[in-house]
Amino acid sequence: MTRLLHLSDLHFGFERVALVEPLLDRINGANPDLVVVTGDLTHRARRAQFAQAAEFLRRIEAPLIAVPGNHDIPLYRLADRMMKPFRRYRRHIAENLEPIGHVGALRVQGLNSVDPMSWQRGMLSAAQMRRVTEALAPDCINIVALHHPMQQRPEVDKQLMRGAREGLALFEMQGVQLVLSGHLHRWSAGAFLGPDGRQILQVQAGTALCARRDDRQNEFAELEFDQDALLIRRHVAPMDETGFRPPQELRFQRRDRLWHPA
Numbered sequence: 001m002t003r004l005l006h007l008s009d010l011h012f013g014f015e016r017v018a019l020v021e022p023l024l025d026r027i028n029g030a031n032p033d034l035v036v037v038t039g040d041l042t043h044r045a046r047r048a049q050f051a052q053a054a055e056f057l058r059r060i061e062a063p064l065i066a067v068p069g070n071h072d073i074p075l076y077r078l079a080d081r082m083m084k085p086f087r088r089y090r091r092h093i094a095e096n097l098e099p100i101g102h103v104g105a106l107r108v109q110g111l112n113s114v115d116p117m118s119w120q121r122g123m124l125s126a127a128q129m130r131r132v133t134e135a136l137a138p139d140c141i142n143i144v145a146l147h148h149p150m151q152q153r154p155e156v157d158k159q160l161m162r163g164a165r166e167g168l169a170l171f172e173m174q175g176v177q178l179v180l181s182g183h184l185h186r187w188s189a190g191a192f193l194g195p196d197g198r199q200i201l202q203v204q205a206g207t208a209l210c211a212r213r214d215d216r217q218n219e220f221a222e223l224e225f226d227q228d229a230l231l232i233r234r235h236v237a238p239m240d241e242t243g244f245r246p247p248q249e250l251r252f253q254r255r256d257r258l259w260h261p262a
């Protein structure tokens, strides 16, 4: 059995201060084999915000990989955004913007979907797609982790990432089983929608720590893999409550190359 925690959109600088300690308690209490953070570690990519985020990550006891989000590069300092967008991220969080996590049967490929030219939308390039498919491990559950979603519900008003459709079709064809993403501050978990149903499962994390009232709640996901079974525990802390509720559980079973709700 392998346990992975998926956190996203911490937004240090605009974080829900009272939830920092309960969140760390939950993370370390779950005793995960790997923690994956899918971007927006800071709110405005300021030095002090990165220092806060780095301190938070240091207090997580499990191995951890992270990828940047659009809030982790400067928005208003245009010259910095174009010339050295990831300078602070690299200094405070990690030099590698596309780390790989390998624990038990899981292989997680991090992807940097941030596009300095298109701050909100993000992008996945053909070279990135190739890097994923060329490195797939046939004996592993191959997972891709990135900030921007590869598919969105029609009611979402943000533009879908450039390259998302092509990337998703390719990943599916090549046997990626799961995509972890963030950015929308809205949770969803289930198969990607497609003409015949997609073979990839999407876990779209909400925000773990952003204090924006419109988000209504903070949350993160715990994914427990046991051979062909996947149990997802969704840990939710509503904004008007003091901490996390007992987790909600969702179960999936892998059959005929598909994850079926169980």
Ligand SMILES: [Fe+2]
Pocket (backbone or CB within 6 Å): 009, 011, 040, 069, 071, 183, 184, 185
């Ligand atoms: Fe965010």
Ligand SMILES: [Fe+2]
Pocket (backbone or CB within 6 Å): 040, 069, 070, 071, 147, 182, 183, 184
């Ligand atoms: Fe974002």
